Amino acid sequence: MNLFSSEKRVLQLPNAELIYIPNFYSVEKANAYLKLLKAKTNWQHDSITLFGKTHLQPRLTALYGNNNEPYTYSNITMKPIVFTKPLLDIKADVEQLASHTFTSVLLNLYRFGSDSNGWHADNEKELGMHPVIASVSFGAERYFHFKHRTLKDQKHKLLLEHGSLLIMKGEMQAHWLHQIPKTKREIGERINLTFRYIKRKNQGPSTLVLLICFLYMW
Numbered sequence: 001m002n003l004f005s006s007e008k009r010v011l012q013l014p015n016a017e018l019i020y021i022p023n024f025y026s027v028e029k030a031n032a033y034l035k036l037l038k039a040k041t042n043w044q045h046d047s048i049t050l051f052g053k054t055h056l057q058p059r060l061t062a063l064y065g066n067n068n069e070p071y072t073y074s075n076i077t078m079k080p081i082v083f084t085k086p087l088l089d090i091k092a093d094v095e096q097l098a099s100h101t102f103t104s105v106l107l108n109l110y111r112f113g114s115d116s117n118g119w120h121a122d123n124e125k126e127l128g129m130h131p132v133i134a135s136v137s138f139g140a141e142r143y144f145h146f147k148h149r150t151l152k153d154q155k156h157k158l159l160l161e162h163g164s165l166l167i168m169k170g171e172m173q174a175h176w177l178h179q180i181p182k183t184k185r186e187i188g189e190r191i192n193l194t195f196r197y198i199k200r201k202n203q204g205p206s207t208l209v210l211l212i213c214f215l216y217m218w
């Protein structure tokens with residue numbers, strides 16, 4: 001079933017809004033970004049510990065950002081690398097379309113069909129309440145599954161195409177889970193970029209603290 005009806009496809013769901021733009025980038029531009037990001041990204045292969053067992057994540061990842069804030073998920077803390085020019089260019093394109101600013105991008109490299117990303121929500125507290133997440137895909141098409149946490153009939157899938165943009169907003173991260181399942185199909189590599197706004201933890205002393213210090217010294 002095609003859940004969407006036009007080129008900029010908007011899907012209103014209970015507790016979520018999804019916007020999908022299949023041809024956000026032309027095939028030529030998407031091909032160039034796929035090649036560039038594969039070669040120039042500082043890919044890392046982290047281990048995760050789940051239920052007391054440690055194993056390598058089924059994909060490679062990298063975090064880039066502009067505010068030096070670390071990002072922690074599944075017990076992995078990633079320190080951002082300063083944005084490169086191509087990532088800044090993509091960020092600007094995405095920000096324009098989403099009318100939203102982002103501080104960071106988490107990149108995933110799915111090397112083959114057996115690489116995946118298990119059921120989760122992007123609901124870490126440094127993302128704040130109801131974050132807007134913008135997800136750009138290059139390379140092999142993969143299915144994005146999403147299901148409501150409590151409404152059991154709300155289960156959908158969407159094929160994320162080469163050069164596409166998906167925006168998740170509203171209460172999606174509080175009420176829904178998403179995943180990229182493994183596939184047995186013979187497929188090539190896929191790179192996905194999820195742009196996020198990561199809040200600063202340490203903003204320095206508050207105005208009130210500064211005022212008290214000033215009065216004390218005076």
Ligand SMILES: O=C(O)CCC(=O)C(=O)O
Nearest residue numbers: 106108117122180192194
């Ligand atoms: O690869 C994708 O399309 C999704 C990635 C994702 O959900 C994440 O990095 O949090």
Ligand SMILES: [Fe+2]
Nearest residue numbers: 120121122178
């Ligand atoms: Fe996610």
